[in-house]
Amino acid sequence: xxxxxxxxxxxxxxxxxxxxxxxxxxxxxxxxxxxxxxxxxxxxxxxxxxxxxxxxxxxxxxxxxxxxxxxxxxxxxxxxxxxxxxxxxxxxxxxxxxxxxxxxxxxxxxxxxxxxxxxxxxxxxxxxxxxxxxxxxxxxxxxxxxxxxx
Amino acid sequence: xxxxxxxxxxxxxxxxxxxxxxxxxxxxxxxxxxxxxxxxxxxxxxxxxxxxxxxxxxxxxxxxxxxxxxxxxxxxxxxxxxxxxxxxxxxxxxxxxxxxxxxxxxxxxxxxxxxxxxxxxxxxxxxxxxxxxxxxxxxxxxxxxxxxxx
DNA sequence: TATTGTTATACTCTATAACTATA
DNA sequence: TATAGTTATAGAGTATAACAATA
Numbered sequence: 001x002x003x004x005x006x007x008x009x010x011x012x013x014x015x016x017x018x019x020x021x022x023x024x025x026x027x028x029x030x031x032x033x034x035x036x037x038x039x040x041x042x043x044x045x046x047x048x049x050x051x052x053x054x055x056x057x058x059x060x061x062x063x064x065x066x067x068x069x070x071x072x073x074x075x076x077x078x079x080x081x082x083x084x085x086x087x088x089x090x091x092x093x094x095x096x097x098x099x100x101x102x103x104x105x106x107x108x109x110x111x112x113x114x115x116x117x118x119x120x121x122x123x124x125x126x127x128x129x130x131x132x133x134x135x136x137x138x139x140x141x142x143x144x145x146x147x148x149x150x
Numbered sequence: 151x152x153x154x155x156x157x158x159x160x161x162x163x164x165x166x167x168x169x170x171x172x173x174x175x176x177x178x179x180x181x182x183x184x185x186x187x188x189x190x191x192x193x194x195x196x197x198x199x200x201x202x203x204x205x206x207x208x209x210x211x212x213x214x215x216x217x218x219x220x221x222x223x224x225x226x227x228x229x230x231x232x233x234x235x236x237x238x239x240x241x242x243x244x245x246x247x248x249x250x251x252x253x254x255x256x257x258x259x260x261x262x263x264x265x266x267x268x269x270x271x272x273x274x275x276x277x278x279x280x281x282x283x284x285x286x287x288x289x290x291x292x293x294x295x296x297x298x299x300x
Numbered sequence: 301t302a303t304t305g306t307t308a309t310a311c312t313c314t315a316t317a318a319c320t321a322t323a
Numbered sequence: 324t325a326t327a328g329t330t331a332t333a334g335a336g337t338a339t340a341a342c343a344a345t346a
Contacts (some may be wrong), residue, residue, distance in 0.1 A: 015289075066171070067337090094345060192313080245326070
């Protein structure tokens with residue numbers, strides 16, 4: 001009944017390949033989850049970080065999420081136009097832009113979070129809470145290894 | 151000594167976020183590994199699949215790797231120009247294009263594979279062979295869950 | 301001088317629709 | 324009518340360089 005598995009060659013033993021495929025599948029899942037809300041994985045991440053750190057500097061958000069300064073500008077511009085985020089000036093360093101969520105931004109974050117969590121529950125079916133935590137810890141360890149390599 | 155960890159908000163408990171970051175870090179690692187060889191994660195994957203299945207149809211490669219037909223054309227066109235891949239016609243179905251590696255394609259695959267494996271070993275430091283196999287199995291299970299969701 | 305944000309731009313990856321030739 | 328490949332094109336996402344304001 002089981003079809004013979006595709007022969008991918010050496011690729012099949014490379015973790016990087018499987019990460020790329022799984023990450024892509026989860027991104028498509030994400031897009032289905034938030035369909036119609038006009039939000040992407042990255043803009044959701046930005047909303048989440050601002051929500052947890054009201055008044056955070058724009059550049060700091062970029063550093064936390066590995067988003068280039070130049071790309072932060074467009075992103076925040078869009079989120080401001082959509083009235084999800086408000087910009088301010090840091091009075092102690094007038095170069096810096098500070099960011100906060102609007103009430104609408106908070107609603108948007110909560111609504112999309114609920115949908116995303118529901119989808120993730122299905123994607124992670126078969127793993128208990130402890131295994132998910134362990135998986136995330138492994139992912140973070142691998143990422144650190146990559147980022148610290150020459 | 152440890153700095154307080156960044157507060158990402160609810161994002162930090164979403165596996166999809168960590169997959170995106172880890173996958174991106176491994177892609178950057180991949181690019182460093184094959185720097186100068188003119189190969190990408192996807193073109194490497196294509197070479198690997200063709201290597202394991204000489205004479206495979208172009209569309210079949212796309213199905214195995216989730217690459218759109220339209221994008222396969224450009225990809226195979228480039229690999230053919232670089233003399234890594236040769237195209238043939240399937241005589242039993244003259245619509246179909248069959249693919250094989252040139253000797254140079256085989257060399258390219260072997261050379262990049264060695265570099266990629268060396269990098270992966272560092273990225274996966276701390277995990278033994280069994281744990282890596284278990285990780286890959288988990289990634290495949292998650293991907294199947296995503297792909298089978300409505 | 302160095303840093304924050306900005307503008308402009310380019311490049312890669314991926315997605316879609318319309319076309320052709322074969323089945 | 325359906326399938327394999329093709330062409331053209333558009334949209335994300337990301338990367339780089341040059342610049343203005345402020346430190």
